[in-house]
Amino acid sequence: MSDINSWIDSEVKSADVVLFMKGTPNFPQCGFSGQVVQILDYIGVDYKGINVLDNDDLRQGIKDYANWPTIPQLYVKGEFVGGCDIIREMFQATELQDHMKTNGITIRQEASA
Amino acid sequence: MAMNANDIESMIKAGIPDADITIRDLAGDGDHYAAEIVAESFRGKTRVQQHQMVYQALQGNMGGALHALALQTSAPE
Numbered sequence: 001m002s003d004i005n006s007w008i009d010s011e012v013k014s015a016d017v018v019l020f021m022k023g024t025p026n027f028p029q030c031g032f033s034g035q036v037v038q039i040l041d042y043i044g045v046d047y048k049g050i051n052v053l054d055n056d057d058l059r060q061g062i063k064d065y066a067n068w069p070t071i072p073q074l075y076v077k078g079e080f081v082g083g084c085d086i087i088r089e090m091f092q093a094t095e096l097q098d099h100m101k102t103n104g105i106t107i108r109q110e111a112s113a
Numbered sequence: 114m115a116m117n118a119n120d121i122e123s124m125i126k127a128g129i130p131d132a133d134i135t136i137r138d139l140a141g142d143g144d145h146y147a148a149e150i151v152a153e154s155f156r157g158k159t160r161v162q163q164h165q166m167v168y169q170a171l172q173g174n175m176g177g178a179l180h181a182l183a184l185q186t187s188a189p190e
Contacts, residue, residue, distance in 0.1 A: 070175065
């Protein structure tokens with residue numbers, strides 16, 4: 001396994017919820033990454049944001065790792081869940097919240113405003 | 114670089130012959146599209162697998178020439 005691949009593999013498993021994104025949770029630098037950050041913040045889940053813009057090998061490596069050509073990418077318990085479209089679809093169908101719960105991840109979904 | 118809607122549609126159709134494809138141009142810049150794709154060959158597959166089939170049909174253009182393609186995939190009702 002290449003260096004970047006084994007680094008990614010360890011990062012993916014370093015927290016229950018890991019989001020590979022452009023920018024950081026506080027400063028997303030892409031609309032799609034920003035959408036997933038908003039969804040995760042709304043359902044109130046703790047997650048680790050990893051900025052792929054920090055390192056080109058990572059930016060390409062993560063696409064190879066998941067056989068998924070775009071960023072952002074969300075991982076729960078080390079398993080690739082989806083990119084922006086899928087996370088939004090799952091959220092709207094409350095499947096994302098269920099997926100978190102079945103994986104033993106607490107969500108603090110605020111009451112809808 | 115950019116792609117036009119017909120190129121996207123014909124590539125997806127070539128890769129997923131039974132696909133029923135609707136493409137919307139979101140920004141008019143050849144870079145931001147949305148596609149709704151219904152195909153019997155999606156049945157029984159997860160959303161991730163369905164989207165990966167579409168990306169495969171796009172032969173590496175996704176994330177390169179094509180910056181954004183919002184995908185909605187499903188099997189026929």
